[in-house]
Amino acid sequence: MLFTKAYAAQSSTTPLAPFELYRRSLKDNDVHIEILYCGICHSDIHQVRNEWGGSMYPMVPGHEIVGKVIAIGNKVEKFKIGETVGVGVMIDSCRQCKNCIKDLEQYCIEGMTGTYNAIERDGKTMAQGGYSSQIVVNEHYVLHVADTLPLNAVAPLLCAGITTYSPLRYANVNHTTKVGVIGLGGLGHMAVKFAVAFGAQVTVISTSPNKEADAKKLGAHQFIYSKDEEQMKKYKSYFNVLLDAVSANHNYSKYLDLLDIDGKMMVVGLPQTSPNISPFSLISNRRSITGSMIGGMKETQEMLDFCAQHHIVADVEVIPIQKVNEAYERMLKGDIKYRFVIDIASLNEK
DSSP states (O other), rough: OOEEEEBBBBSSSSEEEEEEEEEEOOOEEEEEEEEEEEEOOOOHOOOOOOOSOOSSSSSSOOOEEEEEEEEETTTTSSOHHHOOEESSSEEEOOOOHHHTHHHHHHGGOOEEEEEEEEOOOOSSSSSSOSSBBEEEEEEEGOOOOOTSSSSHHHHGGGGHHHHHHHHHTTOOTTTOOOOEEEEOOOHHHHHHHHHHHTEEEEEEESSSSGGGGHHTTOOOOOEETTHHHHHHTTTOOOOOEEOOOOOOOBBHHHTTTTTTEEEEEEEOOOOOOOOOOOOHHHHHHGGGEEEEOOOHHHHHHHHHHHHHHHHHHEEEEEEEGHHHHHHHHHHHOSSSSSSSEEEGGGGOOO
């Protein structure tokens, strides 16, 4: 057993605080990782505060993990000690169902095992996440990370990155595609970077007019202030793909009307209440709504390799773990451009 420092929530109403746990001893196919950085995802807040239900405590959040391999099991073949690696949203799946065999482990029929707030497949061990000094993960769910990029800015790629990369790839976004990114936050800013890198014509759609300058800096070609009805009418039936990255409650039909014939709305944001959708917005132009959840291990590695090749990382603010509760409150106020990342070395500070 490996003694591990961490930060955890003891209940849905208590702040994150110092915590101690034990990681399992290495099995034959395990990789032991010293965590260097861990991104903060909005889903961490949802789960810590039990906003989706089913939260288990004590809970150590964090599924945007970058670190160094410090030990490997006897049968590990893909990783070496000293290598830089990442761990994302899942740490296991059944590996045998039709989806796992197709490298779609995130859609495992039995259900993937989340990096935290999940019971591991032994049926008794509670998975604990990356707000901690180390983690032990089966090598199949560990990813190679290039040392050519700033590692603190790579961490959010393990969730925000793949969450936006995967649906854009699924929609075959390329130089002929008109893409609208709804919401310019942690997910949205990554969607802009990927869509631009794929050669698409990219427009940011936001309720905040002051985000236009940031959208253009990220590479967006156009900006729509969604509360301006005249602007919205101008872009009716314009886009081939909309990527909806908004986690606040909103009316989907307002945005569906912006899609051209056979246009797709790719939903990655997770509002707390069910969306309001008019069937007339769907039958017009034969539009569709598609959901997407992260990516499989093969596609996530593809995304990391693409980012290394094209020098794509998240825009981050690095914080010591002692400021994690403050960071949560700032996220809820939208006071971040665009992702908080915890420097895990700060766990050793008093």
